[in-house]
Amino acid sequence: MIAGGRPLQILEKARELAPVVLHGVSLNIGGTDPLREDYLAELELLIQRFSPAWVSDHLCWGAVGGRFAHDLLPLPYTDEAVRHVAARICQVQDRLGRRILMENVSSYLTYSVSSMPEWVFVSAVAQEADCGILLDVNNIYVNAINHGFSPLEYLSGIPRERVGQIHLAGHSSSEDLLIDTHDHPVPTPVWRLYREAVRRFGRVSSLVEWDDQIPPFEELLAEANRAREIEGEVLNASSISL
């Protein structure tokens, strides 16, 4: 969301080679401040310029009282939050004239006021807002360990037809918590969960995120190829069984 210079020139070059998608971190969709019109206007300009295949952001909040944390902060899973967030997603979708995807985030705390599991919350928001879901399999795994639930139960609670993209990533551990750092290879348990996700959701665009301590390109490519292999294995097996 900048006016010009090298970052946009690089994005232009990338766009010439392949479709791009826009993945934001600053929509503050779960915040209680009004949505930032200046941000939406800039996002709209970016969409017009790059014609992304889809636009996504995170199902969380990140600002209160006009101050931004620049983090993906967890929401309480309550009926109030479902209604609040869904209404704001509708507002964004109306403003941009397109459906957006909302991603489940990693979290390190949950609230005593929550009245439903995370996957019920994610599904209820998507249903009420009629938006897509960007399903981050690593985030599901991280939260399953941090909060003690079954990641498979999470997957089975997500409506198949709404999943528009899957994210994969690595994480770190600190004390008894897993931290979503995007600076490691995708670990084995997350690959296992990805395999289950492909079984449930079928062929879905999948992306390996790696934001820090970025390895040589060959290593990154190997991770992407691993995702392709798993998808191929699962989908071939299911077509044989049919």
Add this chain to the structure above:
Amino acid sequence: MPAPSLYEVQRLFWESVAVQPGRDSIAPAFVRLVRGSDDSDRKTRIRVYSDAYYLRLRDVLREDFPRVAALVGPEQFDEVVKGYLEAFPSRWPSVRHLGHALSEFLRHRTDTPKCLADLAELEWARIEVFDAPDAECVTIEDFISVPAHAWPALRFSAIPAIRTLRAQYPVQRLWSGGSSLDVSAEETTLRVWRANDCRVFHAEMDERESAALTKMISGEPFATICETFADLPEAGAAQESAALLVRWIEDGIIHRIDQAV
């Protein structure tokens, strides 16, 4: 007791992780809102967010102000960041704007060398021009077709990716290297710009160039810009103003030339 509203949850969250960056300031009411095996577990979970808030934003500022960070050293930079985030929490969705007031903040501190504020201003100007709007710039060839009689009325537009700054210290020397903050005050004027190949530069300007650039940016005609050299002998003035114009063109800071109709 009724469940707190979404706003109240978020207000308590903010108070616990961001009001006193880098320091433990967890609100007891927020601890009660968090699930956990005991208070220690709840606080550990909250500290993941308070640590992340401070460390992430400190890293952003260190990346945006590498020379300020290097010259004050890690410990003092941490203190600067804590104070800055407390006084100037981010007000924009993009973290790119976070450091907008660091120079102002440093200017009012008494425990850091005075030249740091000027250095921060230079580093921030370099950030601003890095992602300022794109614009074509004119070349020497664009001037060839300008008839001699049109030159006095010629007006220019500067590229958007240019800033000028006046400093009390020779910040270009602090920026270029060395590890000492021990510089004497010396009024300095700089221009900072992004070249066609996206590289960012800064250069010291003498009083004449500074005055001429101000006139160019504000759209004064070339004849008025040349008045900056009026105290020189006629031949020298012509030579100096032509050389300055060529330098601006070569640096790629003139976006457009407009001939009076």
